[in-house]
Amino acid sequence: MDRNETVRISRLAAFGGLTETDVNMVLMQYCIEQGKPYYETALFVTHVLRDRQLMAYCFNFALSFYERKFTIYKLWSALNPLNNMGQERKLLQIF
Numbered sequence: 851m852d853r854n855e856t857v858r859i860s861r862l863a864a865f866g867g868l869t870e871t872d873v874n875m876v877l878m879q880y881c882i883e884q885g886k887p888y889y890e891t892a893l894f895v896t897h898v899l900r901d902r903q904l905m906a907y908c909f910n911f912a913l914s915f916y917e918r919k920f921t922i923y924k925l926w927s928a929l930n931p932l933n934n935m936g937q938e939r940k941l942l943q944i945f
Contacts (some may be wrong), residue, residue: 851875853922856917856920860917863913865941873909874895874910876916878895923945924937924941
């Protein structure tokens, strides 16, 4: 995976439109980059994709690895002092 692909997938994950193919690609690339054999990686990803919670955890872990590797920045909105329900921030841009 390169930097442009990481930014594209980060935007899809944050703003919607992420497909199972994208998740599969990120997980496969991460495992292979970590030195895991292709066959075992394919089996692992197949099993991970069956469980939504496990898939979300593994995907977020792998994506955060690539975001750190390629120094991807996320621009967040300022905190709203009038919001009494909690300090919710909105993701504005990923670059």
